[in-house]
Amino acid sequence: MLNRIVDLLLPPVICLGCGEPRKIIMGAALCENCVQELEDMKLSENVCPNCLSPKTQNSSCDYCIEGGMLNLSAAYAPYHYHGIVQRLVVQLKFNSIEDAAKPLADAMYECVKGISFDAMVPVPLHARRLQDRGYNQAEVLAKLISQKNGIPVITALKRTKNTRRQSSISVVEKRSENVENAFSINADVKGKKILLVDDVRTTGSTARACAKVLIENGAYEVALLTGAVAPPRGDDKKWKLNFLDLFR
Ligand SMILES: [Zn+2]
Ligand SMILES: [Zn+2]
Known part of the structure; x- marks a missing residue:
């Protein structure tokens, strides 16, 4: 009886990363284990310094x-797209928006700290998908980062084509075709140094399509900031993209 009363008064706090009722510091979204796992997902030296794709040394x-x-001057991302990072991105697409976005946004902010940009531009969702979900997760991330670095968020792009879900398209080239010409300009970007923001980079075709439109419309430079980088292909099962892409 006493236990039940205690349970009612103090419901266990569920960790956003593992779903376990764990000891969590007030206001934090993740338990100690998940914070550690997140740390382990940090991109290491075994990535290409230019694009951050995993690669073997010296190759x-x-x-x-x-x-x-193509059309991108640099890539920044804190994490590999795996484990706890994947779970946070799922949460970001479903619910627990701010809680899931915060650990990602904090780490993304660190990646571009001290680098100057004129504006951050979130990769847009198509109006119909935006209506379904109620928010654009890339914009949520960009706004959280903006609170820290003061760089304005401009929704400079519009998704004009409701593209097929990328996961339903297996070949890299086909994915590129799918998003090509899917975006149009929505604000003046002439002469601006832009940081394009998205949750995950998989093949990068979305980012390239966005960068192309920005550059064609006079942007001085476009760099890409994502919460995570997934290898575009590979047989390694652990990297395999799963149901996640369904919600893009
Ligand atoms: Zn946890
Ligand atoms: Zn590379």
């Missing part, structure tokens, strides 16, 4: 060679 980067960074 050239296929992603860069194949034009993965």
Whole structure:
């Protein structure tokens, strides 16, 4: 009886990362284990310094060679797209928006600390999907980062084509075709140094399509900031994209 009263008065706090009732510091979203796991997901030296794709040391980067960074001057991201990071991104797309966005946004902010940009531009959702979800997760991240670095968020892009979900398209080239010409300009970006913001970079075709439109409309430079980087392909099961992409 006493336990039940205690339970009612002090419901266990559920960790956003693992779903376990754990000891959590007041106001924090993640338990100690998940905070540690998040730390372990940090991108290491085993990535290409230009695009952040995982690669073996001393080998050239296929992603860069194949034009993965077309129209993009740099890539910034704190994490690998795996484990706790994947779970946070799922939460970000469903619910617990701010709670899930905060640990990602904090780490993203650190990645671009001290680098100057004129504006941050979130990768847009199509109006219909925006209406379904109620928010654009890329914009949520950008706004949280803006609170820390003061760089204005401009919704300079519009998604004009309601593209098929990327997960339903397996080949990289097909994915590029899918998002090509899916965006149009929505604000003046002439001469601006822009930081494009998204939750995850997978093949990068979305980012390239956005960067293309920004550059064509006079942007001085476009760099990309994402919460995580997923390898564009690979047979390694642990990297396999799953149901997540369904919610893009
Ligand atoms: Zn946890
Ligand atoms: Zn590279």
